[in-house]
Amino acid sequence: MTPRRTLADREDVLGGVMLTPALAYVILLVGVPFVLAIVLSFSDATAGSLRFGWAGVRNYAAILADPIFLRALRNTAVVTIGSQLLVVVLATAAAQVFRATFRGKRFARFVLLLPWAVPVSLAAIAWTWIFDSTFSVINWTLKAAGLLHGWLYWLGEPALALLAIIIVQAWRIFPFATVIVLAGLSSIPQEIVEAAIVDGAGFWRRLFQVELPLLLPVVTVAVLFGVVYTATDLGVVYILTGGGPANTTHVLPTLAFQRGILGADLGQGAAIAVFLLPFLIVVAFAMLRLARRAEVGA
Amino acid sequence: MKRVALYAAALGFVVFAGFPFYWMLVTTFKQNRDLYVGASDLSHIPWIFNDPPTLEHVKLLFGQTDFPRWVLNTLLVVAAVVVITVAVAVPAGYSLARLAGRWGERMGMGIFFTYLIPPTLLFVPFSRLVSLLGLQNSLASLILIYPTMTIPFCTWLVMGFLRSVPWEIEEQAMIDGYSRLAVILKVAPRLIVPGILTVVVFTFTLVMQEFVYALTFISSVEKMTVSLGVPIALVRGDVYHWGALMAAALFTSIPLAVVYNLFIDREPTFHHPFTRGGCHENPNGIVLRAHRRGSVHPLGCSSRRGPAAGRTGGQARGGGDAHHYGFHKRHSLHQP
Amino acid sequence: MAGIEIRNLRKQFGDLHAVDGVDLSIRDGEFLVLLGSSGSGKTTLLRMIAGLERPTAGEIHIGGERVDGDVPPRARGIAMVFQSYALYPHRTVFQNIAFPLEAVRTPRKEIEEKVRWAADMFSITRYLDRYPRQLSGGERQRVALCRALVRDPKVFLLDEPLANLDAKLRNTARDDLKRFQRQIQTTTVYVTHDQVEAMGLGDRIVVMEHGKVRQVGTPQEVYEDPVDTFVATFVGQPPMNLLDLRDPSLAAGTLVGFRPEHLLPRSVFGPGEDLRTVRFAVRRVEYLGSDRYVYGSVLESAAPDATVIAKLPATIALAIPEGETHEFAVPRRLLRYFDAASGLRRRP
Numbered sequence: 001m002t003p004r005r006t007l008a009d010r011e012d013v014l015g016g017v018m019l020t021p022a023l024a025y026v027i028l029l030v031g032v033p034f035v036l037a038i039v040l041s042f043s044d045a046t047a048g049s050l051r052f053g054w055a056g057v058r059n060y061a062a063i064l065a066d067p068i069f070l071r072a073l074r075n076t077a078v079v080t081i082g083s084q085l086l087v088v089v090l091a092t093a094a095a096q097v098f099r100a101t102f103r104g105k106r107f108a109r110f111v112l113l114l115p116w117a118v119p120v121s122l123a124a125i126a127w128t129w130i131f132d133s134t135f136s137v138i139n140w141t142l143k144a145a146g147l148l149h150g151w152l153y154w155l156g157e158p159a160l161a162l163l164a165i166i167i168v169q170a171w172r173i174f175p176f177a178t179v180i181v182l183a184g185l186s187s188i189p190q191e192i193v194e195a196a197i198v199d200g201a202g203f204w205r206r207l208f209q210v211e212l213p214l215l216l217p218v219v220t221v222a223v224l225f226g227v228v229y230t231a232t233d234l235g236v237v238y239i240l241t242g243g244g245p246a247n248t249t250h251v252l253p254t255l256a257f258q259r260g261i262l263g264a265d266l267g268q269g270a271a272i273a274v275f276l277l278p279f280l281i282v283v284a285f286a287m288l289r290l291a292r293r294a295e296v297g298a
Numbered sequence: 299m300k301r302v303a304l305y306a307a308a309l310g311f312v313v314f315a316g317f318p319f320y321w322m323l324v325t326t327f328k329q330n331r332d333l334y335v336g337a338s339d340l341s342h343i344p345w346i347f348n349d350p351p352t353l354e355h356v357k358l359l360f361g362q363t364d365f366p367r368w369v370l371n372t373l374l375v376v377a378a379v380v381v382i383t384v385a386v387a388v389p390a391g392y393s394l395a396r397l398a399g400r401w402g403e404r405m406g407m408g409i410f411f412t413y414l415i416p417p418t419l420l421f422v423p424f425s426r427l428v429s430l431l432g433l434q435n436s437l438a439s440l441i442l443i444y445p446t447m448t449i450p451f452c453t454w455l456v457m458g459f460l461r462s463v464p465w466e467i468e469e470q471a472m473i474d475g476y477s478r479l480a481v482i483l484k485v486a487p488r489l490i491v492p493g494i495l496t497v498v499v500f501t502f503t504l505v506m507q508e509f510v511y512a513l514t515f516i517s518s519v520e521k522m523t524v525s526l527g528v529p530i531a532l533v534r535g536d537v538y539h540w541g542a543l544m545a546a547a548l549f550t551s552i553p554l555a556v557v558y559n560l561f562i563d564r565e566p567t568f569h570h571p572f573t574r575g576g577c578h579e580n581p582n583g584i585v586l587r588a589h590r591r592g593s594v595h596p597l598g599c600s601s602r603r604g605p606a607a608g609r610t611g612g613q614a615r616g617g618g619d620a621h622h623y624g625f626h627k628r629h630s631l632h633q634p
Numbered sequence: 635m636a637g638i639e640i641r642n643l644r645k646q647f648g649d650l651h652a653v654d655g656v657d658l659s660i661r662d663g664e665f666l667v668l669l670g671s672s673g674s675g676k677t678t679l680l681r682m683i684a685g686l687e688r689p690t691a692g693e694i695h696i697g698g699e700r701v702d703g704d705v706p707p708r709a710r711g712i713a714m715v716f717q718s719y720a721l722y723p724h725r726t727v728f729q730n731i732a733f734p735l736e737a738v739r740t741p742r743k744e745i746e747e748k749v750r751w752a753a754d755m756f757s758i759t760r761y762l763d764r765y766p767r768q769l770s771g772g773e774r775q776r777v778a779l780c781r782a783l784v785r786d787p788k789v790f791l792l793d794e795p796l797a798n799l800d801a802k803l804r805n806t807a808r809d810d811l812k813r814f815q816r817q818i819q820t821t822t823v824y825v826t827h828d829q830v831e832a833m834g835l836g837d838r839i840v841v842m843e844h845g846k847v848r849q850v851g852t853p854q855e856v857y858e859d860p861v862d863t864f865v866a867t868f869v870g871q872p873p874m875n876l877l878d879l880r881d882p883s884l885a886a887g888t889l890v891g892f893r894p895e896h897l898l899p900r901s902v903f904g905p906g907e908d909l910r911t912v913r914f915a916v917r918r919v920e921y922l923g924s925d926r927y928v929y930g931s932v933l934e935s936a937a938p939d940a941t942v943i944a945k946l947p948a949t950i951a952l953a954i955p956e957g958e959t960h961e962f963a964v965p966r967r968l969l970r971y972f973d974a975a976s977g978l979r980r981r982p
Binding site (some may be wrong): 007029047090093104105113124144257273 | 307336399419449480
C-alpha cells in the first residue's frame with residue numbers, strides 16, 4: 001500500500017504553521033500599536049493613569065495652534081530635505097571615487113562605512129563634543145585657517161543648530177547611499193559605458209547622460225530610505241540640542257517624545273507623531289511604484 | 299593629474315567620514331589639562347597630543363561608571379532578541395519563499411513595509427502597552443519590543459535569500475524519500491546558514507544601535523543599554539566627562555565596525571525588492587538589467603557572486619519550462 | 635516495473651496553460667523522450683509525474699496506481715536527476731548516494747553495499763569521499779545517476795541531465811546513459827530541448843509545443859513522417875524545406891516538404907527514379923567538411939524569395955557555382971504534403 005499524503009507533506013499546513021508566529025508578532029506588536037497610535041491621538045490619555053477618554057480632534061487643534069509644533073514640522077522638512085540633498089551629491093561623488101582602484105582603498109572603505117555602523121546615539125554624542133560651545137575643534141580650525149573672526153555657537157543658535165543637525169544626518173546616511181549607488185554603478189552593463197566611450201563621450205557627458213539616468217532608480221531608493229531614516233530619527237536631535245535653544249530645533253519625533261513621554265500627555269504625543277505618516281505614506285507609495293516598475297520592466 | 303584628484307577626493311571623504319572617530323580616539327587618551335583648553339586659544343593645537351597620552355579616562359569608564367553593566371545588559375538583550383528573531387523570522391521567511399505559493403511575494407512585501415513604520419510613531423502606544431504589561435523599566439520590555447523591528451526585516455531577508463538558493467536540492471530530497479517536513483528539518487537548515495548569519499548580524503547591529511525604545515522604557519541607570527547609557531547617564535549632573543564618554547563611544551564603535559566590514563566582504567547575494575527586476579526574460583530592459591545584477595539591501599551591503607547570481611529573484615516557482623530552464627543555467631550549485 | 639498512464643493532464647499557472655490536456659501512455663521499460671523548446675511544458679509535465687507540481691486537472695497512473703492527487707513524491711517509486719544534479723553540497727559523494735537509503739532507514743551495512751555497487755557501475759568509487767564541489771561536471775552527473783539508481787525506482791525521470799556538460803563529454807555521456815538504461819530496463823522519461831539527444835536516446839519521442847503533444851513516435855517516425863509543419867521544422871537540422879510549388883496536380887494551398895539532404899542535383903539520380911525536379915537558383919554554398927550546404931531559392935515556388943537549403947554529402951563532388959540556376963530534384967517518395975492553413979499533414 002502506497003503511503004498517502006500526510007500532514008508532513010502538506011505545504012499549505014506547514015507554511016501556515018511556520019508563518020503564524022511572525023504574523024502574530026507583526027499584527028499584535030506592530031499592527032495593533034499602529035492603530036493604537038492613531039486612536040491615542042484622539043484621546044486624553046496620560047501616562048500617569050490608565051484612564052482613556054475620547055477627546056475628538058482637541059489634540060490636533062491644540063498642536064496646530066502651537067508655534068512650537070509648527071516650527072518642529074518645518075524643521076523636520078528642512079532637515080530631511082537639506083540632508084538628503086547633501087546625501088545625493090556626496091554619495092554620487094563618493095561612488096565615482098570608490099569605483100576606481102587606488103592604494104589604501106580597503107582602509108578608505110572601512111572608514112567610509114564607520115558612520116553607518118556606529119550607533120546613532122554615540123555618534124551624536126561625539127558630534128556634541130565636536131560642536132561644543134567652548135572647545136569646538138571646528139571653530140579652532142576655522143580660526144587657525146583665518147576663516148573665522150567671531151565665534152560660532154553651533155548648538156546655541158537656532159540656524160546654526162539646524163545646520164549642525166543637517167550635517168550630522170548627512171554624515172550618518174551618505175555611506176549607506178554610497179554603497180547603494182556603487183552597487184547600481186557596478187550593475188550598469190559595461191558594454192553601454194564602453195559604447196559611450198567609443199562614441200566619444202568624455203567623463204562628464206558619460207556621467208550625466210549615460211550613467212546618472214541609469215542610476216536614477218537606485219539613487220531614488222537610497223533617497224527614500226534616507227528620508228525615512230532622517231524624518232523619523234529622534235536620537236540626533238535629542239542628544240545634540242534636545243530641541244533647544246528655546247524649543248527652536250525640535251523635530252516631530254523629539255517633540256512627540258517631550259510631550260508624550262516626558263510631559264506624560266500620551267494623546268498629544270501620539271497626535272504629533274501621526275504627522276510623520278504623510279512622509280511615510282509618500283515614501284511607501286514611491287517604493288511600491290518603483291518595485292512595480294521594476295517588475296513590469298517598463 | 300587625474301590620480302591626484304582621485305586621491306584628494308578619497309582623502310576628503312575619509313576625513314569627513316572618519317573625523318569624529320579620530321576625535322573620539324584623541325579625546326579618549328588625552329589628559330584633562332590637554333583636553334580642556336578653549337578653542338579660542340590658537341596656540342594650543344587640539345588635533346594632536348600636546349601632553350603624553352593617558353589611560354585615566356578609560357580607567358574611569360570601566361572602574362567608576364556603569365559602563366560594564368550596560369555592556370552586559372546589551373549583550374543579554376542582543377542574545378535574547380537574536381534567539382527570538384531567528385526562531386520566528388527564519389521559518390516565516392522559509393514559508394513565504396517556499397511554501398506560500400503565489401501569496402508569498404505579496405505577503406513578504408507587506409511584512410517588509412511594517413519595517414518602515416518607525417519607532418518614533420510607535421513609542422507612544424508602546425509606552426502604554428509596556429506599562430499595562432508591568433514591564434516598564436525592565437530589559438524584558440526591550441526584549442519584547444525589539445523583535446518588532448527585526449522580525450519583519452529578517453523575514454523578508456530570509457525570503458530573499460532563499461529565492462537565490464535553487465529549489466532543486468529540496469525537491470531532490472522529497473523525491474529521495476523525505477516528506478516536506480523532513481526536508482525542512484534535515485536539508486533546509488544547511489542551505490539557510492548564510493541567511494541565518496545575516497539575520498544574526500543584522501539583529502546584533504540593530505539592537506546595539508537602538509535608542510528610542512530604550513529611552514522610552516528604561517529609566518534607571520543600572521538597566522540601561524550602552525547606546526542609551528553613554529549619552530544619557532555618563533553625564534553627571536551638568537558635567538560631561540568627555541574623555542570617558544568618547545572612550546565609551548570608541549570601544550562600542552570598534553567591534554561594530556569590524557563586524558560590519560567582515561560581513562560586507564562575506565555576505566552572499568540578497569535581493570532588495572526595489573533594486574531588482576521581477577522577470578528575467580526581458581533582454582531589452584537595460585535599466586531592469588541594471589537593477590537585477592547588483593543587489594542591495596537596506597543594511598547598505600552589497601555584493602555580487604558571479605555575473606548571474608543575482609538574477610533569479612523574481613519568480614518563485616512555476617511559469618513552466620522557461621523558468622526552470624533559466625533557473626538551472628544561472629546557478630552553480632556546488633559552491634561551498 | 636511500471637508503465638505510466640497520463641490522461642487529460644492540465645496545469646495552469648495563473649493565465650498560463652503550461653500543460654494543456656496531455657494524454658500519454660508510457661510503456662513499461664520504455665525510454666521516452668519529451669522534446670520541446672523552452673516553455674513547451676515538457677518540464678512541467680515531468681514535474682507533475684514526479685509529484686513536485688500538482689496538476690490542475692487530469693490523472694496520472696504509475697504502475698496502475700493513481701498518484702496525481704494524494705501520493706507525495708517520496709511514495710511514487712520514482713528517482714529524478716535534475717539538470718543541476720542537485721547534489722547536497724555539504725555531503726560527500728558517499729553520503730549523497732546514501733541519502734535516499736537513509737530515508738527508508740536501510741541498515742548501515744546494506745547502505746554500504748548498495749552505494750559501492752552503484753558507484754562501481756558508474757566507475758566513481760574513488761570519488762566517494764569527495765565533496766561535489768571537488769568534482770567535474772561529468773563526475774557530478776554520474777553521482778546524480780548513482781543516487782537515482784540506489785533507490786531502485788519504478789521510474790526514472792531525467793530533466794536535461796546532459797545540458798550542463800560540454801559538447802565533447804555529451805556524446806559519451808549519452809552513450810553511457812543509453813547502455814545503462816538498456817541494462818536495468820527501468821521505465822525512463824527524459825526531458826530535453828536538444829533534438830540530437832532525443833533522436834539518439836529515445837525509444838519514442840514526444841514532441842511538445844505550448845503545453846500540447848504534437849506527435850508521439852519513434853525517432854524515425856517523427857523525422858520521416860512528421861504529422862504537421864511544426865514537427866517537420868522543429869525536428870531536423872537544417873529544418874525541412876516547405877514550399878508551395880503551385881503544382882496543378884495538388885490541391886490549392888498544399889505545401890510540399892522535403893529534407894535538405896534529399897534535395898540533390900538532378901544529375902546524381904539514376905534514370906529509373908521518380909523525381910520532382912525544380913530549378914534551384916543558388917545564392918551561396920557553405921563548405922562544412924562532411925557536407926556542403928547550398929542556399930538558394932526555388933523558382934517554381936509561390937514565394938520565390940524564400941530560402942531553400944540543400945545538404946550535399948561530401949561524396950558528391952559536383953561543382954555548384956554560386957549565382958547560377960541549377961536543376962535539382964527530390965525523389966517523389968520522399969516528398970511530404972501539408973495543408974498550408976492548418977499545417978496538418980495531407981495524404982495525396
